[in-house]
Amino acid sequence: MQPPASSAVHAPPPEVTLAQMLWGALMQRSLCVATKLGVPDLLAAQPQTAADLATQTGANEPSLYRLLRTLASAGIFSETHDHRFELTPISQLLRRDVPGSMRDLAVMFAEDWQWRNWGELMHCVMTGNAAQHKLYGMDSFAYFTAQPALGAVFNRAMTGLSAAVAPAIAEAYDFSRTSTVVEVAGGHGLLLAAILKRNPKMRGILFDLPDVLVGCGELLDREGVRDRVELAAGDFFQSVTPGADLYTMKHIIHDWDDAKSLQILRNIRAAMKPDGRVLTIEMVVPEGNEPSPSKILDLQMMIMEGGKERTAGEYEALYELAGLGLTRILPTMSPFSLIEGKIR
Known part of the structure; x- marks a missing residue:
């Protein structure tokens, strides 16, 4: 009698796991861009094609399709047999109008100041100092006061997180x-x-x-x-x-x-x-x-x-x-x- 197969047998090889980790930031950026375009809100009523969504968002249709196809492969959206995209339980949380919405958190992570800060991770590891201070000469609270539009995004994101928990x-x-x-x-x-x-x-x-x-x-x-x-x-x-x-x-x-x-x-x-x-x-x-x-x-x-x-x-x-x-x-x-x- 054969022993039960170990779950490790079905684990992907290390190089695949590593590649997925390396691509993780690209998937996150893709998710944030789709959210900032308002795609989850536009799909709330019914599935739509990339052409429909491009008309409503002003995006380039082929590029938007490629973005959504990638996100659908990760379960964020779902692509139907006739190439329409629909919401999944994950992307439902990216709508504006649902309890516990994480839309504003996703939009916040799409902002350039976030990516610039993460670009200074080596500086933080080597010095123990925050990237925010190196880049902007102030903490984030002072920065949001100086940049009220970004501050509003941050505040909405924190409110959404609070509502969820x-x-x-x-x-x-x-x-x-x-x-x-x-x-x-x-x-x-x-x-x-x-x-x-x-x-x-x-x-x-x-x-x-x-x-x-x-x-x-x-x-x-x-x-x-x-x-x-x-x-x-x-x-x-x-x-x-x-x-x-x-x-x-x-x-x-x-x-x-x-x-x-x-x-x-x-x-x-x-x-x-x-x-x-x-x-x-x-x-x-x-x-x-x-x-x-x-x-x-x-x-x-x-x-x-x-x-x-x-x-x-x-x-x-x-x-x-x-x-x-x-x-x-x-x-x-x-x-x-x-x-x-x-x-x-």
């Missing part, structure tokens, strides 16, 4: 002991709204820079939580609104190096009640060879800000230096984990 985060934690939560650097309050909707007796404080808070009213009204949210303007490098039961930060600490992250955490600790808690919401880098989106995102943070994704051990050490004890790390039904801390 906020429900999973809100479901993963027991908020029953919490009467007031402060969302630190919470933007327009999408995560805070998700938490409050699941906890109708809770009140929230949305803490961010004054110019960020200006645009939050529409979202809070739409989510039906405006009457339970207090707005607090400030800079987390200076201080944070005191006295809440719980402080949450999503996708903030990874923007910064250890020194600046420590400054933020110490300011939160100073604001906490003796029995208060902090939830840092980030991807946690697994040890060893385990694949994880946190590892490629770590490189993204390295080239942009000099920030980083961290392991559980690195978060524990950072918390300890801030005067906090890491009590537990809770997984969610998303790539993010909840890193809970209390005053030591």
Whole structure:
């Protein structure tokens, strides 16, 4: 009797795997261009030919066909027997009008500033310095202020990402002991709204820079939580609104190096009640060879800000230096984990 065939027998040879990796950036660029042209939105109603799509986008028909054929080979679109293209579950997420849309994230990755930053990866590896500073002489937040159109793309991308993961985060934690939560650097309050909707007796404080808070009213009204949210303007490098039961930060600490992250955490600790808690919401880098989106995102943070994704051990050490004890790390039904801390 023959033993069961090993899955390794069916694995592609190393040269094929390597070639696929080398071509990966080209596929990503192709996906981003199709998204920026609006192809997923145009295919929402029905399949269309490349000629139809070229007419609507102003693209060159043969070139657009070749682009879409390549993307269809990767499952991003599907080409029918009569050479029409249709959406797949992957490209559905690239539409503007679907819950959890990742369209703006794809558009952001198509922008030239992203590719220029990645072109300086060797500089980052050799010096430990961010490409963003070398190319533009400022961090990305200052750059987006100077380039408001790009800043708007970035903000929409981050809002889309928050919309995709906020429900999973809100479901993963027991908020029953919490009467007031402060969302630190919470933007327009999408995560805070998700938490409050699941906890109708809770009140929230949305803490961010004054110019960020200006645009939050529409979202809070739409989510039906405006009457339970207090707005607090400030800079987390200076201080944070005191006295809440719980402080949450999503996708903030990874923007910064250890020194600046420590400054933020110490300011939160100073604001906490003796029995208060902090939830840092980030991807946690697994040890060893385990694949994880946190590892490629770590490189993204390295080239942009000099920030980083961290392991559980690195978060524990950072918390300890801030005067906090890491009590537990809770997984969610998303790539993010909840890193809970209390005053030591």
